[in-house]
Amino acid sequence: MPEQIVLDLGVKTYEIKDPDGTVTGTVRFNPADPGFAGRWQQAETKIESYRQRINEMQASGVPEIDQWPVLMEASDAIKQAFDYAFGAPVSQAFFGGYSAFALTTNGHTVLENVLEGVAPVIEKALKSAAKKAQQRMAGHTAPYQGTTKGLTPGQTAVPSAQP
Template identity: 35%
Template sequence: MEKVVVQTGAKTYQIADQDGNDLGVFRFIPSDAGILKRYKEAEAFFAGINDRIKGKDFEEILPELEKEAGEKIDLLFGAPVSEKFFKITSPFTVLESGETFAEQIITVIGGIIEKELEAREKAQQERVRKYTAKYTKEESKA
């Protein structure tokens, strides 16, 4: 049997805490065409948490919220990574900055996605420019 290798654009990121302790290694495709939709869905879930907990016993609904948070993070990455992220603390742990642990993950991942999409767009534009340059030069000679 022959083996075929395809380029997926997947990248591997080592995630560490502020003290340099490894939290895990995650592999995903930051330029995946569907990642923006999944990112917005995860971001909306975490942004709407306060509305969902108003008037409710937080301890009582926490297990269900943690389960949903894990599902949103797994959906975002397209892989089961939430267990690694949330093994050290709840996604709803409030950090010194005032944001929750999960919000910080979303913010960091958003930065990675933005950076990667910009780099890929620039590479695509350069590739198109390379192939169309000869036609542009010919038009300017006419």
């Protein structure tokens, strides 16, 4: 039997459920990964650009049938953006085989429901990670606060700016 390396990568598992409570998929990712945060911002930008494009088409009176190719392109691009942001093929778990713009029983699109479900998880995790990082950093810098510890002979500390 090969030896093992067990690592804590901060990965969490989230079940995706429908309104009836049926698990429709599972997503695993590290929501506190700064790389994830950056990729998520890029995904949000792409999603918003497609939303604007579709809204402009609707506002200008483009017939619905002529909007379908753009909706299909946008749906595929949005799913790819989700996969990129999460670093894994999560779009199937979030969207199933449906278009991101399919209407749901609550009158929202699947995309809107996915964003409403995912955003609080991401925000909470990023805030928690930032707080833990600050606490960890404070633990490392606390012994040096208000002392000359760590300075070379004759060197003086510059007072930190207080906000």
